[in-house]
Amino acid sequence: MANRFTDILFQLVKSLEKSEKRNFKLYIKRSSGNEDLKIIELFDALDKLQEYDEALLLRKLPSIKKPQLSNIKVHLYKQLLASLRLLKSTESIDMQLNEQLDYARILYNKGLYQQSLKILEKLKETAKSNYKYNFLTQVIAWEKKIETLHITRSMLEKGEVLSAEANEVNARVDMVARLSNLALQLYCLYIKNGHARNAKEEESVKQFLHDNLPANAHLQEGFYEKLYLYQSYNWFAFICQDFVKYYRYSQKWIDLFNEQPFMINVETGYYIKGMHNLLNAHFDLRNYRKFDETLHQFEAFAESPIAGKHDNHRVQTFVYITAAKLNKHFMWGTFTEGLSMVPEIEAEMAENEMFIDSHRILVFNYKIAMLHFGSGKYDVCIDYLQRIINNNVDLRYDLQCYARLLHLMAHYELGNYEIIESLIKSVFRFMAKMENLTIVEQEMFKFLRHSFNVSARKLRPEFEKLLQRIKLFEKSRFETRTFAYLDVISWVESKVYEKTMEEIIREKYLESKRKLEEDESNKLAS
Structure with missing residues (x-):
């Protein structure tokens, strides 16, 4: 774009x-x-x-x-x-605090330091109640300056109190800085490289977490300390594809806001991001019902005054809710129905072009391509994948790899055999260079190469053999990213059982739903 x-x-x-x-x-x-x-x-x-x-x-x-x-x-x-x-100025607690601090400075410069101290005292209470410790350091510094340069009636008892407060606040600011740095660095690792591809990469991420996590991080009680700690473990679990732990820390992230609802207004962006991660966790674990409940909760939030207060929040909720709705079609097996979303998504993306980062645009293009692939519209799928393959943005090597693999599969479905052989070599080299080849993907390449020499009559037994081989890795942690990006098993099953991929996934969803309802019925009966 x-x-x-x-x-x-x-x-x-x-x-x-x-x-x-x-x-x-x-x-x-x-x-x-x-x-x-x-x-x-x-x-x-x-x-x-x-x-x-x-x-x-x-x-x-x-x-x-x-x-x-x-x-x-x-x-x-x-x-x-x-x-x-x-x-x-009234829409942000940070802007309000800075405005009041400016007033305190003006009064001090006018020689009205007692009035300045009164404002600073009120500021301190507001900053404490909103966990704004970075701001508290500025307020305390001004109080110390006034007490040092002027003789006030509270000087004797105030000096010790200010010193103790400064030490406590500095310690908390340091802890928040270290934990927020860790969360950001782990997130950057994911954005650049995606999931851990093998035990060596997972161990590297574990070591990074161990080396940078403060020793007493789990003992912290402050809002921001907990928020950044949960974020750190959230991204760590996601990189390592430990989706149960990813869900656990996404839920802790949101629970933190639910325990202190006023912080949703203070840190709206983090709340929105937490809801997005929680939805992703439910998607990865196929928690159909919880996914639906969380999505309804998020959509209700999107209609609230808080979500619509800033362009940034409005656009972020659009991006994450739209991504969740697309994921819902992938889980439910309603690809064709999901295509109706595409014109609206593209219109919104064009309207908010300058607010949406290139990473999100790549993800949307991939998800829309998946909708068309699942619907059997392989030519349109290829068009969307070309937007990713031809993009020079140095982000998400894994997304680039799976876009190429899906691109190859779309050409295979269209029967474009004259270019598939060269595509197989090209995609294999690209993924091998990126060290992105899993066992499942290697099996896919072997099958596609071999399929050229197999007659149409004998192709189904070959698909059956491929299905048996890749099903062995369905629960393997380092193979799950393949199934998360591209439901290879359902695609192969569609060939084995001579159904559409959409039908296969829909049947799986309905069977899972039936079992869940049966389990709940049995629990009520007992």
């Missing part, structure tokens, strides 16, 4: 809502003089452009010469941010 938003000022203007644009115009009229008429002209011109074109922009602005444009753009950018800061 081409990026039409190449200029940062243009990006900012295009991200504004009607109310934000109106507020900006009022802000400029109140706070600026005639010299700012040019930034209004520039703002209006940018707002009307569909994509950034500097030559066209200058033609629309005869009062602005090319040498002036750069400075006027910088001035407009600053003024836009200033107006947004005023408009949005």
